[in-house]
Amino acid sequence: MPFRDYRVTSKFGYRRDVWTGIGFTFHTGIDLVKYHKASIQAFTDGEVIFAGMGRTGTGLGGFGKVVLLQDKNNRGQLYAHLDSVSVQRGQYVKKGQVIGEQGDTGKTTGSHLHYEVRKKAETQPPYGWTSDRTNNCLDPTKYLQNYRDNKHIIQDIQSGLNTKYQTGLSIDGISGPLTIKAAIKGYQIELNKQFNAKLNVDGIWGQKTKAATVTIASGAKGNITWILQAMLYIKGENPKGLDGIFGTNTNNAVKSFQQKESILIDGKAGKVTWEKLFL
Known part of the structure; x- marks a missing residue:
């Protein structure tokens, strides 16, 4: 299990709208909880292509403080809603390296890590984001289970x-x-x-x-x-x-x-x- 150190609070895929409670929306990642300001470690090696506050219109809006890694498969691994960021753009990080702390920045219902795997890593806006939410990202659990260093x-x-x-x-x-x-x-x-x-x-x-x-x-x-x-x-x-x-x-x-x-x-x-x- 890739997320054995976390409690999963929301899985990848369709879920009831967390803001209205009406209907269903597609959740592009997985929500994970340790505790507020807990150290967040990289799930794989990768190069930091963005680190900081995500801005509206960039493909990172609403995610608060984020770290976006480009992995060996040219996928974009997004760590979102962080309380703080401890890496910088252009830095290469190793699996298990601390990249930030769990937080509740951006549009969120509470402190957690939103982790998603974008199909394409882009170094400029929209950073691999597309409006087609159901095809924008990969299932993070399956991705990491199949991922080999x-x-x-x-x-x-x-x-x-x-x-x-x-x-x-x-x-x-x-x-x-x-x-x-x-x-x-x-x-x-x-x-x-x-x-x-x-x-x-x-x-x-x-x-x-x-x-x-x-x-x-x-x-x-x-x-x-x-x-x-x-x-x-x-x-x-x-x-x-x-x-x-x-x-x-x-x-x-x-x-x-x-x-x-x-x-x-x-x-x-x-x-x-x-x-x-x-x-």
Whole structure:
């Protein structure tokens, strides 16, 4: 249970209107209570993209003092109605780090933490908010239950590269140059094995490896797709699995990566996309 230290006072989803008591409105987050001015800790790692008083018309109006984190999945995690804020914009916080205190600032019926997960993290107004309340946010409980710290995912990738390609990586969860070099080696081995590319397996993205690159898209299966998924994780995307199957989630992750890199958004992993992933 992600919120074991809290008492849940209002769940995500439709609830009776708390102001009028008439009809139902959609609650975009979950309301959590410890006690007034209790320390609020970050549920995951993330970068602070807003910290302070939310203003009307910015996508943060009515939430009082807030902290908005951008996580590894480019989701916006909002901690609202805080009594005080102890972080600042641009700061990177770790899971469990204190970011503020429980409060009753903004439009509220009492001291609590309103926590919501916006589908998109934006660094400017409206900060990922949309008027479509039912599709604006993710269920916070399910999101955190399925959330895995990036370190553990990278460790899985390193272990997989060692098993598949004997790359000799340390399983340290650090997605640095050595891990990327090992992924390129794996890619070169697969090009040699599947397409007789006759590449030197050196872990270097050069012209010969680029020339031998094959385009893969939805429906592809196997180790090359696995390497694609691994590199998407390393680059901060979330294909939602290392299963070697190029399905909807991998397609969406490729498109997200392509958009961030300002290259053709076609959901296919061709020469340009692979180059951006490996460099």
